[in-house]
Amino acid sequence: GAGVSQSPSNKVTEKGKDVELRCDPISGHTALYWYRQRLGQGLEFLIYFQGNSAPDKSGLPSDRFSAERTGESVSTLTIQRTQQEDSAVYLCASSLAPDRGSNQPQHFGDGTRLSIL
Amino acid sequence: AQTVTQSQPEMSVQEAETVTLSCTYDTSESDYYLFWYKQPPSRQMILVIRQEAYKQQNATENRFSVNFQKAAKSFSLKISDSQLGDAAMYFCAYKRGGATNKLIFGTGTLLAVQP
Numbered sequence: 001g002a003g004v005s006q007s008p009s010n011k012v013t014e015k016g017k018d019v020e021l022r023c024d025p026i027s028g029h030t031a032l033y034w035y036r037q038r039l040g041q042g043l044e045f046l047i048y049f050q051g052n053s054a055p056d057k058s059g060l061p062s063d064r065f066s067a068e069r070t071g072e073s074v075s076t077l078t079i080q081r082t083q084q085e086d087s088a089v090y091l092c093a094s095s096l097a098p099d100r101g102s103n104q105p106q107h108f109g110d111g112t113r114l115s116i117l
Numbered sequence: 118a119q120t121v122t123q124s125q126p127e128m129s130v131q132e133a134e135t136v137t138l139s140c141t142y143d144t145s146e147s148d149y150y151l152f153w154y155k156q157p158p159s160r161q162m163i164l165v166i167r168q169e170a171y172k173q174q175n176a177t178e179n180r181f182s183v184n185f186q187k188a189a190k191s192f193s194l195k196i197s198d199s200q201l202g203d204a205a206m207y208f209c210a211y212k213r214g215g216a217t218n219k220l221i222f223g224t225g226t227l228l229a230v231q232p
Binding site: 031033040041043044045059109111113 | 121150160169210214219222223224
């Protein structure tokens with residue numbers, strides 16, 4: 001498809017386990033973002049990639065959270081030693097590079113619903 | 118720090134009627150952008166409308182329009198001729214101009230459309 005693809009759609013895991021969430025951006029989109037949405041809340045920014053580098057990772061809540069991006073495509077968000085408060089929907093978005101106009105709209109995937117037992 | 122506030126957790130509108138969703142924001146920046154996103158139960162965030170802060174004219178997209186009051190830092194969304202498919206969670210979002218491209222979201226307004 002032509003949209004942002006995220007996998008898995010749902011993930012249930014036990015407290016203390018590590019999880020890896022994947023995001024495939026729209027082809028040609030060099031900018032990629034991860035957001036977290038807790039139940040009944042708005043989206044919280046986690047990290048922003050421009051190409052392979054992450055100029056803004058200010059939203060990562062703790063050192064248990066990390067993300068990487070290979071090439072200008074797939075990104076993975078890893079949460080180590082998961083806690084119950086990590087339960088949320090994790091949304092990925094992509095856009096054209098900001099230097100092509102700072103109002104490039106962000107296109108979102110359907111998210112991964114993470115449930116920590 | 119920039120903040121976005123949506124003071125209406127839930128709203129309801131009759132089909133074919135008009136509804137207005139409120140949003141206020143706080144920023145000291147002069148260059149920024151404002152957005153309304155729709156999130157149906159499928160979870161995907163869909164861009165409804167956007168407004169550049171330097172533009173005085175209110176943005177319009179078919180049945181959706183905004184009332185942008187820059188001095189008051191208010192950015193409300195008006196949905197005309199509401200349809201059943203408009204039922205969703207609506208989020209107001211702010212983005213600072215320049216290279217930083219992250220969106221700052223409000224807590225959302227759940228809109229119900231009554232047939």
